[in-house]
Amino acid sequence: MRIQRILTCSAVAFAATLAGPATAWEPTKTVEFIIPAGTGGGADQMARFTQGVVAKYNLMKQSIVPINKSGGAGAEGFLDVKASKGDAHKIIITLSNLFTTPLATGVPFNWKDLTPVAMLALDNFVLWVNAEDPYKSPTEYIAAAKKAGPNQFKMAGTGSKQEDQIITVAIEKATGVKFTYVPFKGGGEVATQLVGKHVNSTVNNPIEAVAQWRAGKLRPLCVFDGNRMPYKDKVTDTLSWNDIPTCKEAGIPVEYTMLRGIFMPAGVPQDVVDFYVELFKKVRATPDWRKLMADGAFNQTFMAGKEYVDWVAKAEILHRDLMKEAGFLAKK
């Protein structure tokens, strides 16, 4: 009788563990968070921010350790994850270099070598000019650049054959203007070059240039997203992110946003992927994360599962087309 009771009890407990979330997979050791970019950049900030939020709200029993593998425009990080097939304790945050690096350099990796986990956000790009310049709208600026002649106006951006240059080429295709593109190492440096009037414009992410905008040194002309940024709190005395027109409505039909997403090695079971999707949902629900999103005027689209995979596949085609048109593809 007693034995029976114990058996029943354990059977019930067993059933409960089967059904309940208690059996769900959980990390059993420290999770490596690979950053395919240098310290201090946007991806690095987001990864370290995630680490901090996870620790602060105790969202996971094990800890997360960010590791920068920035070599070869991020190829080092992606190759590392590609080589770690089946490793459930490794995740990677991506920039657009997930697409652009293999296309531009021919380094052998593709997002299909990885398991897509979730899209955290999309990063916006804004066309900036020096506030002392007279251009108040993108059309005025483009007209001035056209009038000056080809290659006279300089566009500074981060890296070469990456998102900033792709956008520059897209503007050129859409408007017929011709810029001289000058690559720099980081977004902060790019913004400073514009404040110092060494170049004429940039396509910095909002977070890279917002401080200079608030200080009255830079002026945003338009955002390269399909819709205006939703943040209506005043950033400067008179303007909010929402007051910046889209480039499309301002007459430059160019749309581009950058994926801030999570991937992991191939060959991991579905419940592992589910764990990380849930984890990032929890991260996104914290007030800290919402503040980061508002400060950086991010597009807060979240995706996981098939929807995310489809989005990534489409984004790859988009990048291939853009880079092919620009002549950026690696020679085979």
Next chain:
Amino acid sequence: MEELNALFQGFSVALTPFNVGLMLLGVTLGVIIGVLPGLGGANGVAILLPLTFTMPPTSAIIMLSSIYWGALFGGAITSILFNIPGEPWSVATTFDGYPMAQQGRAGEAMTGAFTSSFVGALVAVSLFTFIAPLIASFALQFGPPEFFSVYLLTFSSFVGTGKGNPFKIIASMMVGFALAAVGIDIVTGQLRLTFGFTELLSGFNFLVAVIGLFGIGEILLSMEEGLSFSGHGAGINPRIVLQTWAKLPRYWATSIRSCIIGVWMGIIPGGATPASFLSYGVARKMSRDGAKFGSGQLEGVVAPETAAHAAGTSALLPMIMLGIPGSPTAAVLLGGLLIWGLQPGPLLFVEQKDFVWGLIASMYLGNIAGLIVVMTAVPLFAAILRIPFPIIAPVIVVISAIGAYTVKNNILDVWMMVVFGVIGYVFKKLGYPLAPMVLALVLGDAAESSFRQSMLISQGDLRVFFSNWLVGGITGLSLFMLLWPQISAGLARLRTPAPAPR
């Protein structure tokens, strides 16, 4: 004196027991990080950054910046003792610091290094306190041509005076440039010189090369010379500190020059590593004892250390005022600011007075704390040299290997370090100087990018390097430095009357 009021306000923020505790903790951790080669200040700060989430931002930046000060101090220790630079900015310290240790003057070298570091920091913080906005606007003057002219100046200051064969100096420098070119090219986005090996994607890491060339190379040399560690005579004498202090005022000119170079390089921002090289090169040129540099001159330790610490300190200024990091560590701190919800940039001084002035006050206090921590440890560090070579050498090799591995968590780097060790040994045997190679390796990439950015901007017109007083002045100065040996030789010939024909 609005700034003074604000500064005292800052001291009251920084001087809470909690913040002082964090400061001491940070400095001590920083010194340890500085001592371990490979684990740089940037890594150390990045690792601890998430821990600061629950702290008030001011306490957080005080702790993290104290780690940075500690690392700036600590980098010199292994440079002097073992010829292994703990941090990139202490490479130039090995040039004279290690020979001093070999002569049994390790204590003197370290005292000189720490004290001049402190002086450099103090000068930089004072400028920070009083003329920050002015300095920040100076940083904005620097576009690609200006940056290139600064790098040119650094190279020129090294080539112009070398003892030994100038062709060997140039050969060594060219090897450095070739190594620096490996990996991704920032201007075209293409891979170069990787020969299809994905391992070479990231190029040769400067720190790995330096640990190998200097540290392992030195051990190979010592082994050949009979397993002895010259320098075991290093006495543990607390008086050595006072004796060195008495000597230091003699180098006031070098000190002032190095402070100027350091602050300037930190602000534009060029970083602490180029600052230390430039300062060493300039000191060698300007000093009366310049010809003796490299053989254990205290002045040769004072120059790079003053500049490195001045640059490291002032590198925080463009970070706070403009949002551009002046050094890799500043880049991580910048990320921290954003994470804590602060926006770096011109308005930070207005909107976050407590934070900014708390930080500035902690820069004074943190450096004093750092100086006390390292100075009390000088005799201890010097005593390490008394350990017999057969015991200490394997320890150094292991620490070097760990250091090379930590740079990027890559086992290949450890092998790379061994290869560089052999190269370092061969170079020394053949009388090729290592310094120009290291200099080219650390600055080659940046110099090349800024040159090509300039060419893009000017559409290929070289006159861009003389297009305004600033860039023209620096370019002119570097050409003058480059040709100085010829010029001075020419002047000397003019001055001495031609021998009368007999």
